[in-house]
Structures are given as structure tokens and as C-alpha cells.
Amino acid sequence: MSDSYHHGNLRQALIDAGVKIINESGEGGLSLRKAAALCEVSHAAPYAHFKDKDELIEAIKASVTEQFMQKLQCAVNGAPDAESALISMGNGYVAFFLHKPDYFKFLFGNQNITAHLSTDKEYEEDYPPFKLLKDTYLRFTAEKKIKKSKTEQEMDLLKLWSSAHGLAAIACMSQVKMSFDLEKALEGGILLK
Amino acid sequence: MSDSYHHGNLRQALIDAGVKIINESGEGGLSLRKAAALCEVSHAAPYAHFKDKDELIEAIKASVTEQFMQKLQCAVNGAPDAESALISMGNGYVAFFLHKPDYFKFLFGNQNITAHLSTDKEYEEDYPPFKLLKDTYLRFTAEKKIKKSKTEQEMDLLKLWSSAHGLAAIACMSQVKMSFDLEKALEGGILLK
DNA sequence: AAAAATATCTTGACAGTGTAAAGATTGGTT
DNA sequence: AACCAATCTTTACACTGTCAAGATATTTTT
Numbered sequence: 001m002s003d004s005y006h007h008g009n010l011r012q013a014l015i016d017a018g019v020k021i022i023n024e025s026g027e028g029g030l031s032l033r034k035a036a037a038l039c040e041v042s043h044a045a046p047y048a049h050f051k052d053k054d055e056l057i058e059a060i061k062a063s064v065t066e067q068f069m070q071k072l073q074c075a076v077n078g079a080p081d082a083e084s085a086l087i088s089m090g091n092g093y094v095a096f097f098l099h100k101p102d103y104f105k106f107l108f109g110n111q112n113i114t115a116h117l118s119t120d121k122e123y124e125e126d127y128p129p130f131k132l133l134k135d136t137y138l139r140f141t142a143e144k145k146i147k148k149s150k151t152e153q154e155m156d157l158l159k160l161w162s163s164a165h166g167l168a169a170i171a172c173m174s175q176v177k178m179s180f181d182l183e184k185a186l187e188g189g190i191l192l193k
Numbered sequence: 194m195s196d197s198y199h200h201g202n203l204r205q206a207l208i209d210a211g212v213k214i215i216n217e218s219g220e221g222g223l224s225l226r227k228a229a230a231l232c233e234v235s236h237a238a239p240y241a242h243f244k245d246k247d248e249l250i251e252a253i254k255a256s257v258t259e260q261f262m263q264k265l266q267c268a269v270n271g272a273p274d275a276e277s278a279l280i281s282m283g284n285g286y287v288a289f290f291l292h293k294p295d296y297f298k299f300l301f302g303n304q305n306i307t308a309h310l311s312t313d314k315e316y317e318e319d320y321p322p323f324k325l326l327k328d329t330y331l332r333f334t335a336e337k338k339i340k341k342s343k344t345e346q347e348m349d350l351l352k353l354w355s356s357a358h359g360l361a362a363i364a365c366m367s368q369v370k371m372s373f374d375l376e377k378a379l380e381g382g383i384l385l386k
Numbered sequence: 387a388a389a390a391a392t393a394t395c396t397t398g399a400c401a402g403t404g405t406a407a408a409g410a411t412t413g414g415t416t
Numbered sequence: 417a418a419c420c421a422a423t424c425t426t427t428a429c430a431c432t433g434t435c436a437a438g439a440t441a442t443t444t445t446t
Binding site: 235237238241242 | 422423424425426437
């Protein structure tokens with residue numbers, strides 16, 4: 001808390017600095033030393049809180065993923081039933097990155113994410129957005145009393161996830177010219193017919 | 194051709210060295226100096242052929258994209274009609290990266306690709322794989338005598354592309370556990386029902 | 387409350403990186 | 417034969433991640 005030697009909460013400050021740098025100059029502009037400088041701290045100070053540059057990047061990703069999850073959770077919570085929750089979650093998935101393309105590149109640029117398509121096991125270690133998708137999907141099949149084999153369920157999940165993710169990828173990573181407004185098209189149901 | 198000072202074909206040798214490095218250690222292991230060392234040339238020699246590291250990377254991407262296009266073109270050429278060409282192109286799209294996940298990360302990790310969804314304009318500058326998709330799709334609508342509005346066509350293209358791309362992304366960038374064989378599922382028609 | 391242990395931060399150093407400038411070597415052109 | 421442009425080397429610099437050693441503050445122990 002004292003202003004001189006100890007920062008007080010350098011760990012979180014470094015994460016916030018990282019998010020700021022990514023918003024301003026993308027992942028390419030992110031360096032340990034710049035983040036440290038933003039926190040007015042020496043270039044080696046981060047090593048008291050992170051083993052690696054990678055470990056800082058992981059923490060920044062977790063922070064951005066929290067924002068992402070908030071948006072997805074909102075979309076799910078605002079839906080009257082599981083079916084429309086699935087749809088508005090997909091729309092929220094794409095819309096989030098449509099407004100923050102740099103976040104997409106940062107999160108998925110070279111990162112590995114853990115996901116278990118299987119629906120009959122523990123999957124607490126799943127990538128949180130995927131876990132939410134799985135839960136919502138299972139709620140959907142329950143509400144609609146849909147009976148599907150395990151493999152069919154897994155394929156449904158894979159299709160749901162990859163269609164939303166693919167649309168976000170194309171929209172964020174490519175210079176796509178189109179005559180329609182993608183955000184409006186989402187509401188119109190381009191994702192899930 | 195002489196062994197001493199001039200390399201002979203350093204430009205292509207650097208590109209090949211880059212591809213090799215990416216296959217062995219991913220994009221993270223790629224540096225100008227390592228590529229130069231592989232060609233047994235000084236660390237500044239690449240600057241006679243490439244303005245930037247980025248320019249070398251672009252050239253490497255073009256080389257990998259050629260391989261990719263070859264696979265897609267094969268898939269299209271081997272199909273009896275445009276409809277099955279569309280399907281087998283999508284399968285080839287995913288299968289290519291399923292065998293070379295590092296290529297996916299390298300090509301789409303942080304890169305921008307140009308694509309014009311509009312079907313009634315010149316689009317020679319489009320990303321070649323997308324151009325092939327667009328051509329095949331137009332051939333398909335012609336064969337089936339399908340009449341669609343411009344917007345509908347663009348949305349079809351976007352859906353086709355993003356579903357294949359999304360599936361490849363999920364398969365390559367994530368540690369997904371599934372109980373079925375994705376490659377078999379592709380042949381079974383998971384992509385285009 | 388004093389002392390010891392720990393967490394946090396600074397300084398200095400090193401190898402690896404991209405890139406620029408200046409000079410050496412070569413092949414092709416006139 | 418003389419010149420020119422292309423190609424390559426050498427040298428240098430700023431920036432990066434990381435480590436080691438030491439300084440300072442906080443917490444724990446006695």
C-alpha cells in the first residue's frame with residue numbers, strides 16, 4: 001500500500017496493463033517489460049508473480065475470458081427457454097468478438113483450450129464457455145424430451161460450437177466484404193436455422 | 194551456383210527453411226536468423242530478398258496455402274457434380290488441417306485474409322481457397338437451377354466457409370475429447386447435412 | 387518488541403531477436 | 417575492360433525474456 005517499494009497489487013495491475021496493451025496494439029505489442037513499465041515497476045518485477053511470460057498471458061486470457069463469459073451468461077439468462085438460450089448464446093458468442101476482434105486473435109491465436117464433448121462425465125476442467133454450451137444443450141434436450149445417442153449429442157455440440165466459432169473467426173480474422181449486416185443477420189438467424 | 198559467396202536461390206531456400214522450422218517447432222520457433230542459418234548464410238542475408246520478417250512469413254504462408262489449394266482442388270476435381278464437390282471440398286478443408294494442426298495455427302493464427310462474399314463482382318484478389326469455394330457454389334446453384342437473392346447467396350457462402358473453418362479451428366486449436374472419429378464423421382456428413 | 391523468515395522489488399547481466407548501415411564479392415551489361 | 421546492380425558479410429543497436437544477486441518491506445516467530 002505504501003507508495004515506495006511495494007506496489008500493493010502488482011499481479012492484478014500487470015494483468016490490467018496487459019489487457020490495455022492488447023486493446024491498444026494487439027498481442028504483438030505485449031511484452032513483459034512494457035507491462036512492467038505501465039505499472040511503474042522494474043522490468044524483472046513481474047517474476048515475483050509469474051513464472052513466465054506465458055503465465056502472464058494465461059492470466060490475461062483468463063481475465064478476458066471472464067468478460068466473455070459474462071456476455072454469454074447474460075445471453076443465456078435473458079432467454080425464456082433453453083432453445084432460445086442456445087440461439088442467443090451463439091449470437092452473443094459471435095457478437096462479442098465482432099466488437100473486439102483483437103480479443104479473438106489474442107484468445108485463439110495460438111492457444112489450446114480443453115473441452116470434453118462427452119456429456120456423461122465430469123467436465124469441470126472444460127473451457128468455461130464450452131461448459132455453458134454443454135449445460136444449455138442438455139437443458140434443451142431435456143425440455144424438448146429429445147432422445148439422442150451419445151455420439152449424436154457430441155456431434156450436435158461440435159456443430160453448435162464450431163459454427164459459432166467459425167463465424168467469429170471468419171468475421172474477425174478476415175477482411176470479409178459483405179452486403180449485409182452480420183449483426184442483424186445473427187438476429188435474423190444466420191447461425192441456427 | 195558457385196558454392197562460395199552467392200547462394201543461387203536463397204529466396205526459395207529461406208521459404209523452405211521456414212516451412213521446415215514450422216513443421217518442427219511451430220511458428221514460435223521461426224526466426225529470420227534461424228532460417229538464414231539453415232541456409233548457411235549470414236543473418237542479414239534475407240534482407241536482400243525480403244523487406245521484413247513479415248514479408249518472409251507472407252511468402253511461407255503463400256507456399257503452405259499452395260499445398261492447401263492442391264488438396265482442395267483435388268477434392269473438387271474428383272467429384273462428379275458441383276454438389277458433391279462442395280461437400281468433399283469442405284471435408285478436404287478440415288482434413289488437411291487435421292493432419293497438420295501447426296499449419297492451421299500458422300496460417301490463421303494472426304493473419305488477415307481477403308474475401309468478397311459478393312458473387313457479382315471481380316474477386317481475383319480473394320483468398321484462393323475462398324475463391325474456389327465461391328466458384329464451386331455458383332456452379333452448384335447453376336446445376337440445380339437454384340434462384341437465390343444476392344444476400345441469400347452471400348449468407349450461404351458465409352455458412353459454408355465458416356462451418357468448415359470453425360470445425361478445423363476447434364479440431365486444431367483445442368484439446369477436444371470426443372468418442373467418435375472426426376475424419377469418419379466428415380465422410381458421414383457432419384459438415385453439410 | 388526484537389529477530390528471523392519470507393515476499394516483493396531493483397539492478398545488472400546475458401543470449402537471442404529484428405533491423406539498419408557500410409563494405410565486400412559476384413555476375414551481367416555496355 | 418570497366419562499370420553497375422544484385423547479393424552477401426560484418427558490425428552495431430535497441431529491444432526482448434530470463435536469471436542471479438542484492439535491497440527493502442511485510443509477515444511470522446520467538
